[in-house]
Amino acid sequence: MNTISDPPKEVNQESAFMLYNHVCAALSELDMEVVCSVPSGGNWRNLPATTIAKSARLTQISNSGGRTTYYGRLDGNLPSYTINTYFNRPGNGTFIHPSQNRLISLREAARLQSFSDGYRFLGSLSSRFKQIGNAVPPLLGMAIGEKIKVGRCVDLFCGAGGLSTGLAHAGHRIIVASDFNEHMCETYRYNHEKTRVIQANMFVQDELIHLLDAIESNLKGRTLNLLAGGPPCQGFSTAGKWSSTDTRNSLIFRTLEFVKKLAPESVLLENVPGIRSLQQGKILNLLLDALRVEGYHPQTLLLKAEEYGTPQRRRRIFILGSRSGDLIETPEELFSEVVQGRTRKHIKKEHDGLPPPISVSEAISDLPEIPSGGGIDTTEYDYSWMKSDYQKYMRGLISLEDLLSKRTK
Numbered sequence: 001m002n003t004i005s006d007p008p009k010e011v012n013q014e015s016a017f018m019l020y021n022h023v024c025a026a027l028s029e030l031d032m033e034v035v036c037s038v039p040s041g042g043n044w045r046n047l048p049a050t051t052i053a054k055s056a057r058l059t060q061i062s063n064s065g066g067r068t069t070y071y072g073r074l075d076g077n078l079p080s081y082t083i084n085t086y087f088n089r090p091g092n093g094t095f096i097h098p099s100q101n102r103l104i105s106l107r108e109a110a111r112l113q114s115f116s117d118g119y120r121f122l123g124s125l126s127s128r129f130k131q132i133g134n135a136v137p138p139l140l141g142m143a144i145g146e147k148i149k150v151g152r153c154v155d156l157f158c159g160a161g162g163l164s165t166g167l168a169h170a171g172h173r174i175i176v177a178s179d180f181n182e183h184m185c186e187t188y189r190y191n192h193e194k195t196r197v198i199q200a201n202m203f204v205q206d207e208l209i210h211l212l213d214a215i216e217s218n219l220k221g222r223t224l225n226l227l228a229g230g231p232p233c234q235g236f237s238t239a240g241k242w243s244s245t246d247t248r249n250s251l252i253f254r255t256l257e258f259v260k261k262l263a264p265e266s267v268l269l270e271n272v273p274g275i276r277s278l279q280q281g282k283i284l285n286l287l288l289d290a291l292r293v294e295g296y297h298p299q300t301l302l303l304k305a306e307e308y309g310t311p312q313r314r315r316r317i318f319i320l321g322s323r324s325g326d327l328i329e330t331p332e333e334l335f336s337e338v339v340q341g342r343t344r345k346h347i348k349k350e351h352d353g354l355p356p357p358i359s360v361s362e363a364i365s366d367l368p369e370i371p372s373g374g375g376i377d378t379t380e381y382d383y384s385w386m387k388s389d390y391q392k393y394m395r396g397l398i399s400l401e402d403l404l405s406k407r408t409k
Helices: 031-037 056-064 106-112 123-135 138-145 162-169 183-190 205-219 247-262 276-295 358-365 390-396 400-408
Strands: 018-023 094-096 150-157 174-180 196-199 226-229 264-270 296-305 316-323 338-340 348-349 375-382
Touching: 018 106, 031 247, 106 358, 123 138, 123 183, 138 296, 150 162, 162 174, 162 226, 174 183, 174 205, 174 390, 183 196, 196 205, 205 247, 226 247, 247 264, 247 276, 276 296, 276 316, 358 390, 390 400
Parallel strands: 150 174, 150 226, 174 196, 226 264
Antiparallel strands: 018 375, 264 316, 296 316, 338 348
16 A cells, blocks of 8 residues: 555656645535435435425425436445536535535546546636536547547647547547637646647637647648547537527537648547437538538447446547548447436446446545535645545556456456
8 A cells, every 4th residue: 555655656746645626615504404414315305395495496396306416415336427517506416425515526526527636627616617517538538539540639629628638548649729718728738738728719710710720830731630629518408498599509510610621530529418319410410411521421429438437427429520431439338337217216237247337435435524615725645545446546556457457356
């Protein structure tokens, strides 16, 4: 067992002893009453009538039968539900710590997204919730990245860098990344020192042209192997009402301008599964047809994050296009999936000969207790705290292959 005085050689020495971003949002008096009433794996349905009566929203949810993920407490024995940008609020998902009366911290959410502990999130507190919740889990990005020929890559709508991190782990070299949000660019630059990061608004033509010029300048006439990106998915999300006038919807088509100008060998776009059903599938078909016009052979893959090592039940669509005509194989599942039956109580782990997925407790049980609204953004980490192989992976002590090998045994 390593100790605080004996950091592993595999870990970056600057962050070997450090724990970053272990802070959580504060709760109101009523929210704390709610949190204290919800058991592990429970939700708003476990609340007493007296508590529900104190909130118009809880009353509305109770009367209408709202989602069972609302006001949920994580079950330590299972992967988490989807971590979205609102994990600073108990009423927008299942974000209550499995045993402590508080919401999960930034670092705990990052662990559930498969960001290593050395990955530091910068900017305002509200921005960091969005950075983590909007990110593509790096392990999911790596799984799909390993199926695409490696080479030079550009990441549009890069966010905090989850997709880039996964692609880089798969061997891709990210030469340029871009996002509209300054805090996301700040986080990206800190964690990807060799990548040129450009803050750009895709709706401003001058900024779009500047970004294209920067990419072409970096390429110096060489072929771009992969154009990747995760255009904002809020406009496509089924969590709220979708509007055809939402400008965010057009950003995914804005990406086609880069496809036309740069003619990459491959295209990789990530989005929520809801894009498949929008306008009876017309939106997705328009995008696939546009890729065909540009000479690509398009396909879509639905991946389940927990099957690739992320301790989270997150589903994402990957839209791919290849000039070669070769279809990209679905990445081989490494862990079993989580299947939900008719009710929240009928959740089970499907084995199918594969090891079980990483659980919430395996992901975060080593992190020190903090009070609601508390924590320290930078503190020391003691290696004697570690309780699982996933935590060793998060600290850089073992590889994903080592984790899988140990779990298979």
